[in-house]
Amino acid sequence: MALDKNGIAQRIAKEVKDGYYVNLGIGIPTLVANFVRDDIQVEFQSENGILGMGRFPLDGEEDADLINAGKQTITARPGASFFDSATSFGMIRGKHVDLTILGAMEVAENGDIANWKIPGKMVKGMGGAMDLVASAENIIVAMMHTNKAGESKLLKRCSLPLTGVGCVTKIVTNLAVIEVTDNGFKLLETAPGVSMEDVQNATEGKLIVEGDIPEMQL
Numbered sequence: 594m595a596l597d598k599n600g601i602a603q604r605i606a607k608e609v610k611d612g613y614y615v616n617l618g619i620g621i622p623t624l625v626a627n628f629v630r631d632d633i634q635v636e637f638q639s640e641n642g643i644l645g646m647g648r649f650p651l652d653g654e655e656d657a658d659l660i661n662a663g664k665q666t667i668t669a670r671p672g673a674s675f676f677d678s679a680t681s682f683g684m685i686r687g688k689h690v691d692l693t694i695l696g697a698m699e700v701a702e703n704g705d706i707a708n709w710k711i712p713g714k715m716v717k718g719m720g721g722a723m724d725l726v727a728s729a730e731n732i733i734v735a736m737m738h739t740n741k742a743g744e745s746k747l748l749k750r751c752s753l754p755l756t757g758v759g760c761v762t763k764i765v766t767n768l769a770v771i772e773v774t775d776n777g778f779k780l781l782e783t784a785p786g787v788s789m790e791d792v793q794n795a796t797e798g799k800l801i802v803e804g805d806i807p808e809m810q811l
Contacts, residue, residue, distance in 0.1 A: 594786040595767040603628040618695035619663025621735040640721030642681045645673025693729040699751040702798030704761040704773040707753035726757025738766035745797035782809045
């Protein structure tokens with residue numbers, strides 16, 4: 594059975610290590626804070642000047658004045674700090690972020706990412722995505738494997754305007770965990786109840802399958 598958004602976030606949370614500073618993009622990435630283990634210390638950052646974001650707010654808990662860079666309402670942990678965007682981008686460009694978790698519309702087999710613009714459609718803005726992909730050394734993408742029309746979002750080449758080139762290291766979708774290598778997408782894990790054939794059929798780009806592929810443990 595394919596994962597839902599919470600399942601994707603739960604699997605990505607396993608990639609978060611003790612002591613990490615982590616930037617959470619908008620959409621699915623904001624849910625990752627809900628699933629990080631209680632026995633590790635992690636600081637979640639948003640490029641509009643927040644360090645110490647907490648879990649995604651439940652219905653009725655939202656504070657309209659507390660938002661991330663994508664204008665989503667968030668929560669803040671005790672001890673969180675708030676500062677200007679210039680300081681926040683200094684943290685990003687200075688490579689003080691250990692892990693960046695982003696959503697995407699498309700990812701190419703060489704690690705290119707398109708996640709900020711669809712030509713002809715209104716967008717809120719790119720946020721800090723272009724700075725993040727240019728500065729971060731560990732970028733995990735959280736996304737659905739296909740679009741609403743059933744077309745693959747893991748492509749040979751991106752068709753939408755690029756946010757960054759050759760920067761994505763790993764992708765977690767509703768179907769699989771995939772590593773981006775010099776030779777293409779490499780299948781690491783499949784979602785519970787999802788076969789290798791399901792992943793291959795949903796992947797346009799080159800997919801490398803080596804040996805037995807384990808099922809995701811959430």
